[in-house]
Amino acid sequence: MLKVEHLTKVYPGGTVALKDLSFEVEDGEFLVVIGLSGSGKSTLLRCINRLIDPTEGKITMDGADITAAKGAELRHIRRQIGMIFQHFNLVKRSSVMTNVLNGRLGYLNPWLSTMGIFPAEEKKRAQQALARLGIEDKVHSRADELSGGQQQRVGIARTLMQEPKLILADEPVASLDPVLAHSILQYLEQLNKDDKVTVICSLHYLDLIQRYATRVIGLKDGVKVFEGLPSEINRVKFKEIYGEEAQDIRATALE
C-alpha cells in the first residue's frame, strides 16, 4: 500500500532527522513507530503526507508518487490520508461542527467552502462521524470547551470526514491519561478492523504497542533499528531503541 524508499530528511540547520529509511506497509496494517523524542517519528509521518518535504528518497501510495506530487495532485493525495495529532490541533475558537467539516475541505468546491457554505449532506456526514465517536451532543460547543479526550475524538471525526485509506497518528495519546489512551486507540483499532483503514501510529508505551500494533518499526537518530512483530520486542530490544537508561515504561494504571 505504502512504500518508503531511501527516505532522508536534513533540516536547513543541518540536523539529520531521517537517514536512508526504507519500509513497506501492507493494506490493513496497524503499524506502530517507536523511538525517543527526536528520533524522527514525527518527521517520518509528516513526510508521508508532505507537510514536510523530504530531502531525498521516494514515497509511493498505491503506485502514486507522493514525493513528486504538486498542487492539486498533492491535495488529492492528502485527502486520502487522515492525520491525528498529539495536541489535537483543533481550531480552538471554532465550533466542533466547523472543525469536523474542515476534514471535508479537500472534497468541496473551494469557493463555496471558503465562503463558509457547506452542503447539507456534509453536515449530516459530520453529525454521523461525531455520533460514531459518541460526542454528537457537543456539535455546537466551541472546540476549546471540550476535554482533552473529547478534543481528540473531534480530531478523529475530522479525519473520518476524509474517508481516508491511511491514517497517520502522531503520538495520539501522549497528552491523555491511560484510560483515555485506550479509548482513543480503540477507536483507531475499530477504524483499522471495521473500515479497513491502514494506520501508522507513533507510540511510547510497551503495553499499548503490544495490545494494538500488528507490526512495529523502531527508530533511533533517524535510522531504522528494529522492524518486526510486537511480540518480538522484549526488554532488551526496548533498551536498544530507547537507550540504556530506559525503564520499562508502561501505562501501569490498566494492568
Added chain:
Amino acid sequence: MKRISKILQLIGKILLPIGLIAFLIFSIRVTQPDLGKLISSAPKAGDILSQLLNPQLTTRKAEKTSLSLTIPVPCGSVPNPEPATSGPRLSVDPVCGNPGDTLTLYGYDLPKNANVSLRWILPTGGLLSIRNAKTDANGGLNEKIEIRPITAAADGKAAQISIEISLPSGKLVASQTLKDVVDTMFVTIFMALIATTLGTIIAIPLSFMAASNLMRKGKVGTIVYYIVRSLLSLIRSYEALVLATIFAMIVGFGSPFAGVIALTITTAASLGKMFSESVESIDEGPIEAVTATGANRLQVIMYAVVPQITPDFLSFTIYHWDINVRISTVIGFVGGGGIGYFLSLRINTLQYNAAGTALLAIILVVWALDFLSSEVRKQMI
C-alpha cells in the same frame, strides 16, 4: 591588565555623571526655559484661559448695539473726536496715546448690567477683540485698555475702540459656534472612521504578506515578505501629521480629504504591522491539520488562520479608530480639515471663546470614544 581595566571603569563611573550633567546644561541652554516669563505672563494667561474655559454653547437672541470712539494713536495723528454729551456714550482718558500707554475707557448711560464686548476696529478695518466686560448697575463702564502698536493710525485713518452691547431678548438657542463645532466634529469622526476602514482593508492583505510564518516558505514568499515589511516600516517612520501637511498642499489646505489620505496611509502601515504580529503568533497546529486534509491555501487561511486572528484584528481596529479620532483633531492644524482646522482658525484670529468650545468638544468626544472602544474591546476578548 586588571588594574588598568579597573582604572578605566573608575574613570567611566566619574565621567558618565559629568557627561550627563553637561548634556542637561546644554539642553537647557538650547530650549531656553524662562520660568520668570511664565509667572510674569500670568495676567495674560488668566485672560486667555478664562476665555477658553468659557465656551460659547448657547446664545440668547440678543439685540446688539454698538458704540465706537476714535482714538488717535499717536496723539495728533488725526483730530481728537468731539465728545458726546448725552445719551449712551463713551469717553476715554487721556483722549489719545502712544503704543504702550494705558487708557481708561468710560461708558455712560449704557444698558444696565449688560454684557459688552470690547474691541479695536483697526485702521485697516480689521477687528481685534480686547475682552468681554459688564456694565455696572448704573449703566456705567470703566475699563483699562492698553494701546497696541497695531492700532497706530495709517493713511489718515485712526483706530476706534468699539463696544458691542448685547441685550438678551428671547429664547436660549445653540450658538452658531456650537453648531459649527458639532458639524466639524462630525467631519472629524467620519474622517477617522473612513480612514480606519480603508486602512484596515489595505492592512489585512499586507499583514498576511508580512507574516513570516505564512510567507517564508518559498523563495517568492520570502522576497514578498521582505519587501512588504520594509515598506511598512518605511511608511511608519512618517507621522500622520507630516503626511497630512504634504497632502494638504496637494488636495487643498483645510480639506478633510487630505486628513483622510494621511490617516489611511498611517493606519494601513501600523495596523499592517500589528496584524502581521498577530498572524505570526498563531498556533501552527490547526494550519498543519487543515493542510493535511487536502485543503488549498485559501481554505487553510479561511479555516485555520482567520478564526485565530479575528479577535485581535477587531480589537486592534477599534483601538486604532480611537487613535485616529485623536490624531485627526490635531491634523487640522496642518491643514487636514475637521475640528482641528476650525480650532486653529479660531486661535489664530484670537476667538478664544470659540476655541474653547472646540476644545470642550474634543475632550468630550475623545473621552467618550476612549471609553466606548475599551468597553467594546473588553466584550470581545
